[in-house]
Amino acid sequence: MDLEVRHLRVICAVAEAGSLTRAAASLRMTQPGLSAQLRRIEAVLGGPIFDRGQTGAVPTALGELVLTRARAILPGIDGLLADTARAARCGTAPGRVRLGSVGAPLLADLIVAVRELIPGSEVTTRCQYSPSPLLDDLAAGRLEAAVLGDNPGQELPPREGVALRPVVTEPVFALLPSTHPLAAREETSLSELMEEDWAMPRPDSDRTREYWASVFSLMDRQPYTPFEAEGRQLIEIVRAGLAISLCQATFIEVPGVAVRPLSGNPLWYRHVLAWRRDGPLAPHGDDIARRVGKGYLATCAASPAYARWCERHPNALRLPE
Missing domain, CATH: 1.10.10.10 (Winged helix-like DNA-binding domain superfamily/Winged helix DNA-binding domain)
Structure with missing residues (x-):
């Protein structure tokens, strides 16, 4: 570190x-x-x-x-x-919209919404693993909007001049090697996963590990975690059959891995849109949230495990109206 x-x-x-x-x-x-x-x-x-x-x-x-x-x-x-x-705000060309995002499925829909609502705008993006630096950039005027995320009990703190608009709270799923016996089931339990080796993101990147640990502590267990990794590296460790992990419900299965719901839905993740209250997107905030919410539903349908979960829990997701 x-x-x-x-x-x-x-x-x-x-x-x-x-x-x-x-x-x-x-x-x-x-x-x-x-x-x-x-x-x-x-x-x-x-x-x-x-x-x-x-x-x-x-x-x-x-x-x-x-x-x-x-x-x-x-x-x-x-x-x-x-x-x-201040210099960035003064030097920003009219019509330029700077967007940020954590690893979430909403960025493409946000870009499309901005281009439709502000025709001719120049849209640029940058991504971070943690929402904290993106929220700092929004508050400082270095971004106009961002896709953020948080967990229950660890909600993003309010920042002056920044609007936070929750889009949807989704369950966290298990990420398994496709050859794992638990991958043959429709869902698996967190207690069963505790018997496995785990791969997890670094504890200092955001508060995900802290949230997971708080849920694990209710079981009086903490998983054995020999591997710390993120993104592609984490997926490859799981694909090789070396460990299991957790993922967003919207994660699209790739060859070699399987996504399965956790019985009882013990873990949740909230997708949040944020924009500057004095920025060009402020008048369109509600409309953008609705458009991004519709795009999210299309992403759900593209994830077979999540689509089946949504059929079994028809009232679980609340999207902007």
């Missing part, structure tokens, strides 16, 4: 709050999630930054050094971001 600006903000937040519990609340994180992130930051910096005890979190000698540097660095970075955001 490389040290990032957001890690410096975490360190300063803990120091200002005086405890991990209060800092987690201010950062809209869980206390275990913040503790895990702080341990990773300390591993990068080479030692404990805080002495953590019943009286709270007190900076160590190393922590005081880090805090001194962080407090000197962050104002300059904030000023740079504000200046570049």
